[in-house]
Amino acid sequence: MAVKTATMHKVAAFILGLCVDLSLFYASGFAVTHSVFGNLARLWVSAALRWLALSAVSLLTLGELKPLLTRFITAHSLLPAVFETGSKALYTEESQCGQVADARCWMMAAGASLAAALFWEITAPDSDEAATGKEKKQKARVLFMRVLYMLKPHYLLLLGGLVFLSLAVICNSPLMSLEVVLGSFVTIRIIHLFHLSSVFLLQPHPGRLTMVLYLTFLLSLAMQDSMALANEAANEVVSGIRVVQSFNTKTHEACRYDNRLMDIHKLKTRRDTVRAIYLLVRRLTGLGMQVIMLYYGKLFIQRGQMTTGNLVSFILYQSDLGDNIRTLTYVFGDMLNSVGAAGKVFEYLDRKPQVSTDGERKPDQLTGHVSFRSINFAYPTNLNKTVLQDFTLELKPGQMTALVGSSGEGKSTCVSLLERFYEPQDGEILLDGIPLESYDHSFLHKKIAVVSQEPVLFSGSIKDNIAYGLPDCSLDEIQEAARKANAHDFIRQLDKGYDTGKLFTPPQAGLLSCMQTEKPPVQQALAKCPNQTLLVIAHRLKTIEKADQIVVISGGKVGEQGTHQELMDMKGSYYKLRMEHFTEENSPQ
Numbered sequence: 001m002a003v004k005t006a007t008m009h010k011v012a013a014f015i016l017g018l019c020v021d022l023s024l025f026y027a028s029g030f031a032v033t034h035s036v037f038g039n040l041a042r043l044w045v046s047a048a049l050r051w052l053a054l055s056a057v058s059l060l061t062l063g064e065l066k067p068l069l070t071r072f073i074t075a076h077s078l079l080p081a082v083f084e085t086g087s088k089a090l091y092t093e094e095s096q097c098g099q100v101a102d103a104r105c106w107m108m109a110a111g112a113s114l115a116a117a118l119f120w121e122i123t124a125p126d127s128d129e130a131a132t133g134k135e136k137k138q139k140a141r142v143l144f145m146r147v148l149y150m151l152k153p154h155y156l157l158l159l160g161g162l163v164f165l166s167l168a169v170i171c172n173s174p175l176m177s178l179e180v181v182l183g184s185f186v187t188i189r190i191i192h193l194f195h196l197s198s199v200f201l202l203q204p205h206p207g208r209l210t211m212v213l214y215l216t217f218l219l220s221l222a223m224q225d226s227m228a229l230a231n232e233a234a235n236e237v238v239s240g241i242r243v244v245q246s247f248n249t250k251t252h253e254a255c256r257y258d259n260r261l262m263d264i265h266k267l268k269t270r271r272d273t274v275r276a277i278y279l280l281v282r283r284l285t286g287l288g289m290q291v292i293m294l295y296y297g298k299l300f301i302q303r304g305q306m307t308t309g310n311l312v313s314f315i316l317y318q319s320d321l322g323d324n325i326r327t328l329t330y331v332f333g334d335m336l337n338s339v340g341a342a343g344k345v346f347e348y349l350d351r352k353p354q355v356s357t358d359g360e361r362k363p364d365q366l367t368g369h370v371s372f373r374s375i376n377f378a379y380p381t382n383l384n385k386t387v388l389q390d391f392t393l394e395l396k397p398g399q400m401t402a403l404v405g406s407s408g409e410g411k412s413t414c415v416s417l418l419e420r421f422y423e424p425q426d427g428e429i430l431l432d433g434i435p436l437e438s439y440d441h442s443f444l445h446k447k448i449a450v451v452s453q454e455p456v457l458f459s460g461s462i463k464d465n466i467a468y469g470l471p472d473c474s475l476d477e478i479q480e481a482a483r484k485a486n487a488h489d490f491i492r493q494l495d496k497g498y499d500t501g502k503l504f505t506p507p508q509a510g511l512l513s514c515m516q517t518e519k520p521p522v523q524q525a526l527a528k529c530p531n532q533t534l535l536v537i538a539h540r541l542k543t544i545e546k547a548d549q550i551v552v553i554s555g556g557k558v559g560e561q562g563t564h565q566e567l568m569d570m571k572g573s574y575y576k577l578r579m580e581h582f583t584e585e586n587s588p589q
């Protein structure tokens, strides 16, 4: 019922708008026949009045002015005035539309305005219906404007290019050449014929074309998503190849990847089918258009309104124009694809870090006193699982604290929170009594260094890898660091010393890790720096016996805390862990 009433409402609004518009249009024609105004002034006054009247009718009957309707009303009201002003400026002649209010002119303006408004709506919609699913994508138009904005540094070059391109087009314009050769008296006929062909050329053709382009645009977007999913599947398998092998899921993973490739294949087939149909329709439309053009040309010649030469000139001109319109539509299609791809890039660029980086503190001195205070934390991707619960811990300057516990208890999570990769939901972490978030982000990362069990080596020399993240590091400082890590002698033995590259070749990488982590351990090397606060996550419990305090994490809390001897005497979970490890290390392989 409600739908029926709304439809009736729209129909009534349409009829009222039509009556008002036609009345004003004919009234303006009446004004010119009685020489009330000059013709152009009459057209512009009429345009303003029609715009006001149509907007008012829409507002009063529909209660709002949607962007599509606003665009249509504006184009429809202004088109006759703009067209006549342009014709007069270029050809000093007025067309039939300029002199009398003609139903054909009205229909042509209405059709062209509707086509233009729909073209705009379909290609750059205000509401992106395809995006109302999982995540909201940005509007195509906004994306396009953003891409344009990013070209800002090149505006001058682009403007220069545009100026010269326009000059080249004007100088090449067949219309200009015709004007010179045939004189302006002929041009008006050609334009008249052009009007006729434009009805076929410009209106139905781009309408369909836009739909097809939009469809292929959507298919291209779907293909990009599908390709991203297939790449993701491949990356997951390659990076987790051990897991895949140990779970014997090679066939399953191969099928999963195959399915994703199949999705891409189906989308490609659909896109190509749409393109093939479009090509067929385009060729047929072109053919039909030529037949109609020749028919009308013959008619004009028979009536003596045009010479054969004019028709030939026009056909030549029209074929150039057709090529240009075709090129424009292809460029437009490419542009839509690029805007779709830009949308993906902007999605990443627009991501806001979940951790605030507004801190500004960069004190000259840090003692390195770290306090975890009643921390409650769950990973944002799995908020149902609390990893740390009311977790409280002190790390004192100059001391080594070792975190131990079964796998998955939250040891690495403590380090991630200290590095501010995440923020706790409750509680706070203090550095020298000040919340971590108050410190400048890069300052903090210069002060907190992480030595991982499996160090990541980047391509480049040993020197580059040691100085990673420190652009102003001198060779002396690099060597000093290597000495402290007990790697200096090993590096010097290499052919190119600190300039040795290709650390990833297996023998050298193996040698490097063996030299650095086994004899003597990293902890001993770090212990040579007495003023730092050391937090060690130990999997091999033997290596942390000398720690100032050992903290056992269990159930997201501090389970036990003390020195090695104190915890062994307690015979609690640390003792149990130690015994388990001892058995594992001494059991026959």
Ligand SMILES: Nc1ncnc2c1ncn2[C@@H]1O[C@H](COP(=O)(O)OP(=O)(O)OP(=O)(O)O)[C@@H](O)[C@H]1O
Pocket (backbone or CB within 6 Å): 379, 381, 382, 387, 405, 406, 407, 408, 409, 410, 411, 412, 413, 414
């Ligand atoms: N990025 C993440 N997103 C969601 N959950 C995570 C993430 N990282 C870790 N977890 C989960 O949080 C819990 C604690 O993980 P964490 O890596 O801190 O444990 P751990 O004690 O260091 O384990 P291990 O000794 O095996 O390294 C685990 O259940 C783990 O599955």
